[in-house]
Amino acid sequence: xxRGFVLPRIGTAEDPVRIGVLISGGGSGLAALLKHQxxxxxxxxxxxxxxxxxxxxxxxHARDNLVDSYVIQIPEHQDRVARRLQHEEEIHKHLIxxxxxxxxxxxxxxxxxxxxxxxxxxxxxxxxxxxxPSFPGANSHRDVLAAGVDRTGCTVHLVDEGIDSGPILAQxxxxxxxxxxxxxxxxxxxxxEHRLYPETLDLLCSGQVTL
Ligand code: GRF
Numbered sequence: 001x002x003r004g005f006v007l008p009r010i011g012t013a014e015d016p017v018r019i020g021v022l023i024s025g026g027g028s029g030l031a032a033l034l035k036h037q038x039x040x041x042x043x044x045x046x047x048x049x050x051x052x053x054x055x056x057x058x059x060x061h062a063r064d065n066l067v068d069s070y071v072i073q074i075p076e077h078q079d080r081v082a083r084r085l086q087h088e089e090e091i092h093k094h095l096i097x098x099x100x101x102x103x104x105x106x107x108x109x110x111x112x113x114x115x116x117x118x119x120x121x122x123x124x125x126x127x128x129x130x131x132x133p134s135f136p137g138a139n140s141h142r143d144v145l146a147a148g149v150d151r152t153g154c155t156v157h158l159v160d161e162g163i164d165s166g167p168i169l170a171q172x173x174x175x176x177x178x179x180x181x182x183x184x185x186x187x188x189x190x191x192x193e194h195r196l197y198p199e200t201l202d203l204l205c206s207g208q209v210t211l
Pocket of ligand 1 (some may be wrong): 024027028030058106190
């Protein structure tokens, strides 16, 4: 049977679970998480932000909130497999040296290798902008509109070795409107994501989710 969430320990306001957030882009999800963590009874805190891109807007949110952040770019290496492994080893080293207990993917646009997933299995979560298992992959909003469905949403799930395939922790739905474009749909789904992800992390870190 699939192993579920592995709670590092119960986080408290005095000693919150230390989260490492991986980003690649604008980081609106990171900004929402950092804002949520300002609440005084929050059971988790962002200890570290890692971006694989130096132009990721989310890095500014980390800096504004005085959270350590690192840009770890893909090394220039001939061999794709070696390049990926070296990149992930570097990220892993930073997570370990910052005493990170739970890794949160927030718009991280690379597929993690089975090696990295194994290091963090049960303590690696992602948010995906669709109601999984429907519309996995990088273009969910486009795929939702092309399919003509009237409901989509977002899913928080544990990451396994597949693509958007790990055990589902929480979902929330959003109506698709007749005149939606990818951009309007993305904006409305993000609004919901920005509440669902921090709330799900609250449940995980305070020991209220057992898989
Ligand atoms: C979000 O929609 C998230 O679900 C997806 O990537 C997007 C990231 O947006 N994985 P942002 O960088 O947090 O604004």
